[in-house]
Amino acid sequence: MAPKSNWPGHTPLPKGLSAPARRALAHEGLETLEQLAEFGEQRVAALHGMGPKVMAQLLEAMEEAGIAFTS
Template sequence: MPHKSNWPGHTPLPKGLAAPARRALAHQGIETLEQLAEFGELKASKLHGMGPVAIAQLEEAMEESGISYASAGGGEA
């Protein structure tokens, strides 16, 4: 049976993601790739438990799903 997200219509995090990375994302309330995209690449990469392998896995899963990080335009002044 396929894994279902608690967020219908959203893409769950990849199954092979290491537990420390999953915990780091869960602590931020992130359960889907769409939520991760909104959270931002820079913030995600700074979370404790998010190593280069986890970042690569997430980026690959996002690419396969056609999801990209929200613009980091820095519009905050």
């Protein structure tokens, strides 16, 4: 479950992501669920370390936060 943020647009990434996934997201400057949504599902899925488990974690966290990929 993604922690709720007190600041709109600043919902942090869920805890428990694998180290390769965290590094890949950090390399792209992706630190919030809102940034992921704008980056796009296909682009996120293509990053190193983004296997089915990580994508499921991200999608679940986004759904809980009411956020969806824009493309």
